[in-house]
Amino acid sequence: MTTLKPDAVVVGGGAAGMAAALELEKAGCSCVIVEREEGLGGILMQCAHAGFGLVEFDEELTGPEFAERFAEKVLASKVTVLDGATALELRDEGERKVLDCCSAKRGVVRIEARAVVLAMGCRERNRGNVRIPGSRPAGVYTAGLAQRLVNIEGVVPGRRVVVIGSGDIGLIMARRMSWIGAKVEAVVEILPYPSGLTRNIVQCLEDFGIPLYLGHQTTRIFGKDRVEGVEIAPLENGALDLSRARTIPCDTVLLSVGLVPENELSRGAGVELNPATGGPKVDSTLMTNVPGVFACGNVLHVHDLVDWVAEEARRAGAHAAAWLRGERPGPELRVKAGANVRYVAPVKVDLSRKNRVYFRSLAVLHGATLEARIDRRVVRKIRKGHVQPSEMQSIELGPEDFADLAEAGSDAVLEIALV
Numbered sequence: 001m002t003t004l005k006p007d008a009v010v011v012g013g014g015a016a017g018m019a020a021a022l023e024l025e026k027a028g029c030s031c032v033i034v035e036r037e038e039g040l041g042g043i044l045m046q047c048a049h050a051g052f053g054l055v056e057f058d059e060e061l062t063g064p065e066f067a068e069r070f071a072e073k074v075l076a077s078k079v080t081v082l083d084g085a086t087a088l089e090l091r092d093e094g095e096r097k098v099l100d101c102c103s104a105k106r107g108v109v110r111i112e113a114r115a116v117v118l119a120m121g122c123r124e125r126n127r128g129n130v131r132i133p134g135s136r137p138a139g140v141y142t143a144g145l146a147q148r149l150v151n152i153e154g155v156v157p158g159r160r161v162v163v164i165g166s167g168d169i170g171l172i173m174a175r176r177m178s179w180i181g182a183k184v185e186a187v188v189e190i191l192p193y194p195s196g197l198t199r200n201i202v203q204c205l206e207d208f209g210i211p212l213y214l215g216h217q218t219t220r221i222f223g224k225d226r227v228e229g230v231e232i233a234p235l236e237n238g239a240l241d242l243s244r245a246r247t248i249p250c251d252t253v254l255l256s257v258g259l260v261p262e263n264e265l266s267r268g269a270g271v272e273l274n275p276a277t278g279g280p281k282v283d284s285t286l287m288t289n290v291p292g293v294f295a296c297g298n299v300l301h302v303h304d305l306v307d308w309v310a311e312e313a314r315r316a317g318a319h320a321a322a323w324l325r326g327e328r329p330g331p332e333l334r335v336k337a338g339a340n341v342r343y344v345a346p347v348k349v350d351l352s353r354k355n356r357v358y359f360r361s362l363a364v365l366h367g368a369t370l371e372a373r374i375d376r377r378v379v380r381k382i383r384k385g386h387v388q389p390s391e392m393q394s395i396e397l398g399p400e401d402f403a404d405l406a407e408a409g410s411d412a413v414l415e416i417a418l419v
Helices: 015-026 042-046 063-075 143-153 168-179 198-208 264-268 306-324
Strands: 002-004 008-011 031-035 050-052 080-083 085-093 096-103 107-113 115-118 122-124 140-142 160-164 183-188 216-222 229-236 246-249 252-255 259-261 293-295 332-337 341-345 348-350 355-361 365-374 377-387 393-397 413-418
Touching: 008 015, 008 096, 008 107, 008 306, 015 031, 015 042, 015 063, 015 115, 015 306, 031 085, 031 107, 042 063, 042 143, 050 063, 063 306, 085 264, 096 115, 115 306, 122 143, 140 143, 143 168, 143 252, 160 168, 168 183, 168 198, 168 252, 183 216, 183 229, 183 246, 293 306, 306 355, 332 341, 341 413, 348 355, 355 413, 365 393, 377 393
Parallel strands: 002 107, 008 031, 008 115, 031 080, 115 293, 140 252, 160 183, 160 252, 332 413
Antiparallel strands: 085 096, 096 107, 122 259, 216 229, 229 246, 332 348, 341 355, 355 393, 365 377, 365 413
């Protein structure tokens, strides 16, 4: 068994993990990245489409190009990379956190660190998660698996495709399947509005003439050995109208029905999870309830853009380095989701410095105004115009917004609301 004793260990070598590790290294901390795939980059390595890096690098890159920009910096730094290694268990042993890993190349590896950054990303929900009835034929894939088959393995998963769910991966795969000669018969979305970014609706569906059925539920997948079709029905006032059900023939179904933060390791370590996001609850420094354990990126809450993942991860790495130096946050104020807001992250802000709070709306709103309130008193108001659940929002709040907090009660809460 190999034992390593860095200052910090980062679990995950995607955009979040690499950005956090580079920030730790810049602060003078020794750091190890544990990545289960062979090489850095994470899910970005199968995202052959462009659209990455517009904020981070001020240019449009593919997923692999974005990942390579970070990987080159990591490999040129003093950060140790353990790729092809699976993290099995994270636990406290005195002043250090112990991460047990296994690797075909290195055997069992024990990492003892004073700080941990969780950056494992997220996974796709599958047919069982959304309970689509019917038979169990071949030809049913998650959109991410189909993306890997096409872009990494060079395999064509099918010729006549129906995409269930309008998440961004599903929209992008509708376009990708069209590019390789498949016929995408439809994208079916149970909500009355798309789940993906507006730009993907336009570029991936409208530009290819792919029909989008909003407010429709997939009521059955059928076929004996291979998928033969799906049955869909419209929703009227929340109720299925089976009298208007229709069948769409196809040989392949791609599921794009949401993402779930990958937190089995977190849960085993005693990290408290937020039921609204599926990710950890974190304070103003992105630290969980377990001292010295931080979280960032899609393991914390599912992001739209990798640029925001990298930005958040840099802050997590900087906060972890500060924690290792003995620094602690100032007085904190709890944050909660208010009207028309599904969740907020983090769930605390530091009254002594600038804070960025991310959130998502509960519904499509036109002419919306963002309000930050303390004890019903509005401390910041921002005109947002149009907001929708598929596009993550954020607000920056600082000491100037908390200047009159002395007037608030001891149980004061910062509320983020859309009105």
